[in-house]
Amino acid sequence: MSGGLFKRSSSPRTRDQGEFQRLAERAFEADPDGVRPEDVLGPLNAEEQKYKPAALYLAGDRSLLLRRPKVSIVGSRRATDDALRRAARLARVLVEHNTIVVSGLALGIDAAAHRAAIAAGGKTIGVIGTPLDESYPHQNAELQRELAAGHLVVSQFPKGHPIARVNFPTRNRTMALIVDASVIVEAGETSGSLSQGWEALRLARALFIMKSVAERSDLAWPKKMIEYGAQVLDEPEELLEALPYGDPAALVSA
Numbered sequence: 272m273s274g275g276l277f278k279r280s281s282s283p284r285t286r287d288q289g290e291f292q293r294l295a296e297r298a299f300e301a302d303p304d305g306v307r308p309e310d311v312l313g314p315l316n317a318e319e320q321k322y323k324p325a326a327l328y329l330a331g332d333r334s335l336l337l338r339r340p341k342v343s344i345v346g347s348r349r350a351t352d353d354a355l356r357r358a359a360r361l362a363r364v365l366v367e368h369n370t371i372v373v374s375g376l377a378l379g380i381d382a383a384a385h386r387a388a389i390a391a392g393g394k395t396i397g398v399i400g401t402p403l404d405e406s407y408p409h410q411n412a413e414l415q416r417e418l419a420a421g422h423l424v425v426s427q428f429p430k431g432h433p434i435a436r437v438n439f440p441t442r443n444r445t446m447a448l449i450v451d452a453s454v455i456v457e458a459g460e461t462s463g464s465l466s467q468g469w470e471a472l473r474l475a476r477a478l479f480i481m482k483s484v485a486e487r488s489d490l491a492w493p494k495k496m497i498e499y500g501a502q503v504l505d506e507p508e509e510l511l512e513a514l515p516y517g518d519p520a521a522l523v524s525a
Contacts, residue, residue, distance in 0.1 A: 305429065311336040312449065318474055324427035324445050330403050331423035335371055335396055336449065340514040343373040343446050345464040346380030346456035354380060354457035357481060359387035361454060364507035366393030370514065373398065373450050375442060376411050376418070380456045380464075385414060389422075396423045398446040400438035402430050425449070443467035452477035452513050454504060457484050458492070465492055472499050477513040479504040 305326025309315055311333055315323060329336075342365055344358050362372045362384045372388035374381040376397035388395040397418045399407075403426050406412035418424050427445055428438060440463045447453055447470040455478075458464040471478040478501040485493040485503045497503065504510055 305427075306333075308448070313337065319448060322444055322470070323448060326427065326429070328403050328426045328429065329423065330419040331421070332394075333423060335394055335423045336425070338371060339451060340369075341371040341373050341396070341450040342510065342514065343450040343453040343467065344380065344384035344456060345374055345443065345446070345453065345467055346458050347462055347464070348377050348379040348381075350379040350383070350457050353483065354481075355383045357483065358383040358456045361456070361507045361510070362387035362393075362395075363391045365510075366391040368511055368514075371396060373446060375399065375439070375446060376415055376424070377439075378408055378410060382411055382414060385418065389417070394422055396425060396449070398425045398442050398449065400426075400428070400442040401434050402426055402428045402432050404430060405434060407434055439463045440466035444470040447471040447474060447476060450476070451515055452479065452510065454479045454481065454510065455484065456481050460490060460492055468492075468496050468501065472496065472501065477510075478502065479510055479513075 305328045308323045308327055311327060311329070344361055346354060346358065350358070358380045365372055366388050371394050372384055373396045374384045376382070376385065376399050385395045385397060395418060397415060399415070401407050403419075403424060406415050415424060427442065443463050443466040447467045453467055453471045453476065455464050455468055468478055468480075478496065480493050480496060480501050480503055482503050482505045484490065485497065487493070493501075
């Protein structure tokens with residue numbers, strides 16, 4: 272870690288600090304070595320096995336991992352107001368269609384997606400780049416506690432694992448493994464969301480890029496991903512056709 276960017280914060284700075292720690296400790300006690308991805312995601316094919324995490328640590332309702340469909344909404348931490356509105360609208364549409372919203376509990380697009388899903392009465396999963404008993408950024412500590420209490424928080428990092436930059440693109444690749452489709456709402460050339468986009472394409476998962484960012488002439492990555500199979504998303508409803516709604520058993524329980 273350099274420049275003090277990832278200062279260790281062993282507990283969130285909220286009045287619910289005690290509950291946050293209890294939720295994390297309960298998860299560590301239940302599965303001190305984590306759980307195998309196959310045990311909570313189902314059988315994995317050869318490509319999915321290649322970069323799967325060694326273990327997953329779960330706080331909350333782990334049954335959400337086996338329920339489908341699941342869509343990840345990701346993007347910039349310093350998102351524009353328009354991008355935040357698009358992320359929130361997409362999350363609401365997905366909840367209306369019984370879809371679990373997945374994101375990374377970061378500032379910007381991630382937080383907007385989680386909060387919109389909760390406000391719409393849906394379920395959401397946070398995939399984090401820290402151990403369960405840590406929170407980064409600390410501004411989202413209360414949101415992480417809310418997900419652990421009523422939804423699900425997923426980490427691939429054991430207790431005591433250092434918080435480092437590499438953790439966050441790593442968790443984005445894991446997020447691509449967990450979901451049926453990923454949507455990049457807004458992202459620059461160095462965004463960690465691009466790690467998720469490339470991994471989704473490698474796994475032959477559906478990848479969507481919001482039209483507003485796909486048409487930007489100052490960015491090279493959207494064109495490259497489109498050449499490899501990413502789709503441009505104009506309206507949220509277009510995404511629904513790519514999701515596994517055909518099997519009634521795959522739908523989230525109302």
